[in-house]
Amino acid sequence: MKYLVCVKQAPDTAELPKVKAEEAASGELSIQLVVNPWDEHALESAIQSSEDYGGSVGVITVGGEKAIDALRSGLAMGCAEATLIEDTEADAWGVATLLAAAIEQMGDVDLVFTGQLTVDGNSGMVPIALARKLGWPVLTGVAKIIEVTDDSIVVERVVGEARLTVKTQAPAVLSVIKEIGEPRYPTFIKIRKAARVKIPTLTASDLGVDAPAPVVQMDNYRKPPARDAHVQLFDNASDLVDALLAEKVL
Amino acid sequence: MQILVFIETDGGAAVASSWEALGKALSLTDQVSALVIGENVGDVAAEAGSRGAKTVYVIDDASRALFDLDLYAADASNVLSQSEADAFLASHTGNGRDLMAAVGFDLQAGVLADCLDLSADGDKLVGLRPIYSGNILVDATTSGPVQLATLRPRAAAPAEPTGASADIVSVTPAAVAGRVEVQKVERAEAGEISLTDANVIVSGGRGVSKDPELGFKLIGELADTLGAAVGASRAAVDAGFIEYKHQVGQTGKVVRPDLYIACGISGAVQHLAGMNASKVIVAINKDSEAPIFSVANYGIVGDLFDVVPAMNEAAKGKL
Known part of the structure; x- marks a missing residue:
C-alpha cells in the first residue's frame, strides 16, 4: 500500500492577520510559513493508516524552493520520501494537473490524502480537481478511516450535518478534516533524519505536462473593513438582553 | 447573463x-x-x-x-x-x-x-x-x-x-456508474440547528473548564431559549469538552450569524477568523483584557457560570 500526502506551505494561522494586501497580491509573504494545518491532519491520517494496514507514506507539494521545509515537516512526522514540484504560478487547476502528473509518474500510489482546504487560498478545489484529473473517486470531509484493503477503503464522512459511512475503490483521493486525528509531534531523532533526506525537485517539463494557465483572476486585493469595535459593557444580563432586542438580533 | x-x-x-x-x-x-x-x-x-x-x-x-x-x-x-x-x-x-x-x-x-x-x-x-x-x-x-x-x-x-x-x-439521468457505496447515513438529530445556517450562535471556550459539563449545559439552555446553535472554540474541542462538529474557527466552521455570543472565549485570531463576520458579537469573559472584547459590540465582564443562566432567565421573560 502506498500513501501519498499532498501538502501546501501556508502562513502560520497566528500570523494571518499580519498579511498585507500587497503581499497577498505578489505572493511574497513576510510572515512565518508552516504546513497548512488541515494538511497536518492528512499527514497524521496517512501515517496512522500505514501503521494500521501496512505500507509506506510519501509527501508531495507544489511550490517554491522554500516549500521544501513543509516536506521536511512531513518527513519528520514519519513519511518515508518527499517530492517537490517547483512551480509558483499554477492556480488550483494547475496544481491539480501537476500533482496528477507526478502521481501517474510514480505509478504505485493507492491512496492520496489531502487537507480539506488551505488557510491561504481557501477554495478547497484541489482535492476534487486532482481526483478528476486522475479519474479516481474522491471522498471529501473524511473524519475516520474504518478499513483499508488492497483495492478498497471504507471511511466515515461528514457532509453538512450528516455522517455517512462509505466504501470506494482504491486508488482514490481523500480530503480529511481535523476530527481524523491530531498530528503527532516529531521526535528529535526523526527531525534530524528528515533534515538529511534528499528531496527530488521536479518541474512541469520533467513531468511532461503544461500546467493550464490560471482561469481565476484576482484583483483589488484589500484588507476587510475593520469591525466597528466599540464594546458597550453591561453590569447585568437583563440590560444586555434589552440591547440585543433593540438591535433586532433576537 | x-x-x-x-x-x-x-x-x-x-x-x-x-x-x-x-x-x-x-x-x-x-x-x-x-x-x-x-x-x-x-x-x-x-x-x-x-x-x-x-x-x-x-x-x-x-x-x-x-x-x-x-x-x-x-x-x-x-x-x-x-x-x-x-x-x-x-x-x-x-x-x-x-x-x-x-x-x-x-x-x-x-x-x-x-x-x-x-x-x-x-x-x-x-x-x-x-x-x-x-x-x-x-x-x-x-x-x-x-x-x-x-x-x-x-x-x-x-x-x-x-x-x-x-x-x-x-432530464434523463446521465449514464454513469457510481463508484461510491453508501453503507450508512446518520442524519443530525431533528431540531438541531447547523452552525453555518444559524441566525444566533452561543459558543463556549476555555472558560467552562472548571465544570465543562455544566458550562455547556448552561450554554445549551441559553441556545434553546434563543433558538440558537451551539458553537465552541478550538480550546474547548481539543480539551474534549465538546465534539469537533461544534468548532468555530480556522480549522472548524466559518460562521456569520446575526448574533454570536462568545462565553469564556478569549478570542485567539484562529477563532476570530471563524466568526468575526457576525453582525453583532457579545463577549462574556472574566478577563476584561481578553481580545474578544476588541471585536465585540456588547459585553459583560463576569463569570459565564453566573452570566449565562442570568441571560437565559432574562431572555425567557422577554422573548
Whole structure:
C-alpha cells in the first residue's frame, strides 16, 4: 500500500492577520510559513493508516524552493520520501494537473490524502480537481478511516450535518478534516533524519505536462473593513438582553 | 447573463442555503434557471419555480437519492450545455463545493469559491472572495467556457416564494456508474440547528473548564431559549469538552450569524477568523483584557457560570 500526502506551505494561522494586501497580491509573504494545518491532519491520517494496514507514506507539494521545509515537516512526522514540484504560478487547476502528473509518474500510489482546504487560498478545489484529473473517486470531509484493503477503503464522512459511512475503490483521493486525528509531534531523532533526506525537485517539463494557465483572476486585493469595535459593557444580563432586542438580533 | 442555480436536496427536501444562491442570481438577472437533482424532488422543483426560476431542470431518479459526485457532475454538465447558461451557481456547502470543483475542472472553467457576494459587470460575474482566512478580500473573475461560483451560506437573502411557476424540464439521468457505496447515513438529530445556517450562535471556550459539563449545559439552555446553535472554540474541542462538529474557527466552521455570543472565549485570531463576520458579537469573559472584547459590540465582564443562566432567565421573560 502506498500513501501519498499532498501538502501546501501556508502562513502560520497566528500570523494571518499580519498579511498585507500587497503581499497577498505578489505572493511574497513576510510572515512565518508552516504546513497548512488541515494538511497536518492528512499527514497524521496517512501515517496512522500505514501503521494500521501496512505500507509506506510519501509527501508531495507544489511550490517554491522554500516549500521544501513543509516536506521536511512531513518527513519528520514519519513519511518515508518527499517530492517537490517547483512551480509558483499554477492556480488550483494547475496544481491539480501537476500533482496528477507526478502521481501517474510514480505509478504505485493507492491512496492520496489531502487537507480539506488551505488557510491561504481557501477554495478547497484541489482535492476534487486532482481526483478528476486522475479519474479516481474522491471522498471529501473524511473524519475516520474504518478499513483499508488492497483495492478498497471504507471511511466515515461528514457532509453538512450528516455522517455517512462509505466504501470506494482504491486508488482514490481523500480530503480529511481535523476530527481524523491530531498530528503527532516529531521526535528529535526523526527531525534530524528528515533534515538529511534528499528531496527530488521536479518541474512541469520533467513531468511532461503544461500546467493550464490560471482561469481565476484576482484583483483589488484589500484588507476587510475593520469591525466597528466599540464594546458597550453591561453590569447585568437583563440590560444586555434589552440591547440585543433593540438591535433586532433576537 | 443567464444563470443556472444548483438547488441541493437532501432526503427530497431543498437544502435551505440553496435558496440564497437562487436569491443572489435573481438579484443579478431575470434569466435564472434551476437544477434539481434527487429522488422524489418534484416539490422542490415546483418550489424553485415559485421562488423565481424561469426553467427548472429536474433529474428525479432513485440512483440520485444521495449526492454522488460522479453522477451529479455528469448530470450538471449535461444540463449546463442544454441550458446554454453563462454561469452556474451553488451554495458553498460541502456538496456544492465538490460539484462546482468537478464540473469546473472537467470544463477547465474557473470557480469563484465561497464568495461573500456576487455582482455582474456586463456579462462578467465578479465574486467578492475572502482569502487568507478572511484577512484579505479580492474581486475575482473567471475565464473559460462558463463562469462558476459558490456563495457562502448566509451571504445573501433567500429567494422568497411568489406563487410563480416554472417550465419544468425533466432530464434523463446521465449514464454513469457510481463508484461510491453508501453503507450508512446518520442524519443530525431533528431540531438541531447547523452552525453555518444559524441566525444566533452561543459558543463556549476555555472558560467552562472548571465544570465543562455544566458550562455547556448552561450554554445549551441559553441556545434553546434563543433558538440558537451551539458553537465552541478550538480550546474547548481539543480539551474534549465538546465534539469537533461544534468548532468555530480556522480549522472548524466559518460562521456569520446575526448574533454570536462568545462565553469564556478569549478570542485567539484562529477563532476570530471563524466568526468575526457576525453582525453583532457579545463577549462574556472574566478577563476584561481578553481580545474578544476588541471585536465585540456588547459585553459583560463576569463569570459565564453566573452570566449565562442570568441571560437565559432574562431572555425567557422577554422573548
